[in-house]
Amino acid sequence: YDFLTSHHRLDRDQSRFLKNKTFGGNEIVAGTRRLALMNMFLHxxxxxDGEPMISNSDALIADPGYRYDYILTNPPFGKKSSMTFTNEEGEQEKExxxxxxxxxxxxxxxxxLNFLQHIHTILKTGGQxxxxxxxxxxxxxxxxxxIRKKLLETxxxxxxxxxxxxxxxxxxxKANVLFFEAKPASKEPWTKEVWIYDYRTNVHHTLKKxxxxxxxxxxxxxxxxxENRFNRKDTWxxxxxxxxxxxxxxxxIIARDKTNLDxxxxxxxSLADLDNLPDPDILANEIIENMEASLASFKEIMATINGESEEN
Structure with missing residues (x-):
């Protein structure tokens, strides 16, 4: 908003559209949603007293019907979606x-993975x-x-x-930023090449120091x-x-096992320097993450096998 208003001379209708029709979002956590709305009002x-520009529903429930030109988002981390309910004994359970x-x-x-599919749905053709x-x-x-194969194709x-x-x-x-542009239907995959910038290896940041x-x-x-992402040069x-x-x-990429993009x-x-190894909690989290990923993959295989057995 600040960039557009400072770099462009907008007429009354354009200013009104920018203020009330340009931005939108979704946040299921009430407190976080209030902070987001306040931040928007301050800008x-x-x-x-108007229609809230950030809804508080579960974004994954259904296709909302609207489409966006640009989507910037950091979906909630955590492997599984779950819902909390009260059982017959009056105790809280998660399912x-x-x-x-x-x-x-x-x-x-x-x-x-569900949020990635949802983002693909609500992104306009040509949207980024x-x-x-x-x-x-x-x-x-x-x-x-x-999902990775479909994302590369569409x-x-x-x-x-x-x-x-x-x-x-x-x-x-450990996180990444994926940049992609929605395309119309095509028999050929739209992704021709993926550029990867590794700002993780041998980079050390902390929140405070x-x-x-x-x-x-x-x-x-x-x-x-x-300015022209089609004119890039490898630094490697x-x-x-x-x-x-x-x-x-x-x-x-397609030739890699499971279309692995990691x-x-x-x-x-740091691994070659025994005096500068990663913190134990970082190593422990990496081990847990790899084990959870392996378990999730095995569960997917078992679900497929059980489904085929029931059909037969």
Whole structure:
């Protein structure tokens, strides 16, 4: 909003549209939603006594019907969707929640995979999205593999930014930003190549002592080349093995086991330095994450086997 108003001269109708019709969102947690609405009001977006621009429903329940030109989002982390209910004894219980939507490519209880499918649905053709997602979205088998293949086919998944650890409140969280553009139906896959910027390997941030700053991402922005992303250059080569920006063709990615997009090539120097190993809680979280991903993949396989057995 501030950028548009400061860089463009808007007439009355354009200003009204920018204020009341341009932005929208969804937040299921009441307190967080109130903070988001207050932030919008402080930036002169929306009307305090008008229609709320951020809904508080479960975004995954159904296709809302509206479509967006741009989507910036950080869906909630956590592997499984669940709902809390009161049982016959009056005790609170949680039950795994699976969404069955006709617009989804596949059914899964993985929240991040469902949000990725939801974002694909509500993005206009030609619309662009930047989505923060944990590593499991890039390598999980079963439904994860299906969704990655569909995303590569139906959108131009042109860039992945590997984020460093130490930028979230939870220790050891590994996340990425996926940048993609929605495309019309086509027999050929829209993604021709995926550019990956590794800002994780050998990068160390903390929330207090060494927080990530805008200047830390300036090299990524230069490599991304927002003025013309079709004119990019690798910074990695056999002669420059420390380069952080590298492209992979569609064929290279499809040939990988489970269409795995968790791609890295830089040597982790901290693992070679016994005096500078990652914190134990980070290593423990990595082990847990890998075990959970393996268990989820096995459950997907068992569900498929059981389904085939019932049909026979």
């Amino acid at each position: 002169n977006i929306g009307e305090i 795994e929640l699976t969404y069955n939507r006709q617009d989804f490519w596949t059914t899964t209880s993985n929240k991040q 999205a930047a989505v923060v997602l944990p590593d499991n979205v890039l390598f999980e088998g079963g439904a994860g593999e299906t 959108t131009d998944l042109h860039t992945i930014l590997r984020l460093p650890t130490g930028i979230f409140y939870a220790n050891g969280v 060494n927080p990530m700053k805008y200047s830390d991402l300036e090299d990524f922005i230069r490599c991304y080349n927002p 080569s056999e002669e420059s093995p420390e380069g952080r920006f590298r492209k992979f063709s569609y064929d290279e 791609i890295f090539w830089l040597k982790d120097k």
